[in-house]
Amino acid sequence: MEPKQIPRSEDFVKKRKLMVLVISIAIVITTATYVASQSYSSKTVNVIEIYLNILEKTNGSTQVTNLGNQTYYENDLTLYGGTTGYFRVSFYNNLNRTLVITAFEATSGGFSLISVNPHLPTPISQGHVQVIILGIRVPDQTFAGSLDVAMVVS
Numbered sequence: 001m002e003p004k005q006i007p008r009s010e011d012f013v014k015k016r017k018l019m020v021l022v023i024s025i026a027i028v029i030t031t032a033t034y035v036a037s038q039s040y041s042s043k044t045v046n047v048i049e050i051y052l053n054i055l056e057k058t059n060g061s062t063q064v065t066n067l068g069n070q071t072y073y074e075n076d077l078t079l080y081g082g083t084t085g086y087f088r089v090s091f092y093n094n095l096n097r098t099l100v101i102t103a104f105e106a107t108s109g110g111f112s113l114i115s116v117n118p119h120l121p122t123p124i125s126q127g128h129v130q131v132i133i134l135g136i137r138v139p140d141q142t143f144a145g146s147l148d149v150a151m152v153v154s
Helices: 010-038
Strands: 044-057 064-072 078-082 084-092 100-106 112-117 122-124 130-135 143-153
Touching: 010 078, 044 084, 064 084, 078 084, 084 143, 100 112, 100 130, 122 130, 130 143
Parallel strands: 044 143
Antiparallel strands: 044 064, 044 078, 084 130, 100 122, 100 143, 112 130
């Protein structure tokens, strides 16, 4: 037994084909928009370490003193170029006084600081450790090496 055919007008068939075409185009546009918004650069940025340069600025002075540096290796992170990475720095205050972190700056070319957590200024007592999370936008180019960051304290 064959299925029963329901007669359809030519107008109905045309409208149905048009509807299928519109839905297909909408699916293609939506998929293309999603893929384009989720695509990443083919360039990779591999931050092997963070080199933290610690600078002290005395209140009311434009003079800056270099207090030294610390290198952090636990931040080995590979990112797509042009994206934001979050880097953890545990700063130990080994001086005999409280320091106040007042600023950070990514000094490596093409890198830019997006966020600091906790918010600044942040005091660190003598002998204490402060964990800092730096949100840094990486350059949209291939890179492998150290990320240089300046930390200003007073």
